[in-house]
Amino acid sequence: MTWDALRQSCLACSRCPLAGTRHHVVFGVGPEDAEVLFVGEGPGQQEDLQGEPFVGPAGQLLDEMLSIIGLGRHNCYITNIVKCRPPGNRDPQESEQDACIPFLRRQTKLLRPKIIVCLGRIAAKRLIDPDFKITRDHGQWVEKGGIWFTALYHPSALLRDMTKRPDTFRDLKKLQAKVLEAAANPHRYDIP
Ligand code: URA
Secondary structure, eight states: OOHHHHHHHHHTOOSSGGGGTOSSOOOOBSOTTOSEEEEESOOOHHHHHHTOSSOSHHHHHHHHHHHHTTOOTTTEEEEESSSSOOGGGOOOOHHHHHHHHHHHHHHHHHHOOSEEEEESHHHHHHHTOTTOOHHHHTTOOEEETTEEEEEEOOHHHHHHOGGGHHHHHHHHHHHHHHHHHHHTOOOOOOOO
16 A cells, blocks of 8 residues: 555544544654654644644654754654544543554554654553553663664653653653664564
8 A cells, every 4th residue: 555545545534433523634744764653642632733743732842852862853754543633632542543553554564664652651552562651661672573662751741740851861862872773774674
């Protein structure tokens, strides 16, 4: 499947009830050959209105976090576990995640990233380990199928709680080192 075909099928999706309350499907942004994939949980109000991930207050902080380590929307792909806004910014339900995850799987297959960074608990539980505890496990790295995974505190959590920021700074420096290491390795793995 091509990026265009995947985007079109995602934009037309009505596999879960979130389709009924959305303004826009938030498919994802970034170069279609980016080596680093960031995955949040789901669009918030601004993202739903604009159709782009991480454009609200949490997104502004994410942009600042990325720029500290030389990353940005020009060299990363950014998307979410669910592509439509959960009303009132509640957590996406398991059934909504189940309905939407095939889109992320196909995006990952097309992108062939070297590194996947989960933003927050929801993405980390879904992509790294169902028992993931963000306070305990943030900043740790695991390799699965040739792809390196880690999780950072969600930028919204960092907006609410400044005391988490020093840990996140350290996690970002580790991410920077991993990005440099990955860039030196020409190999990109296929997702089965
Ligand atoms: N929070 C998310 O998890 N994703 C967005 O796109 C915006 C806020």
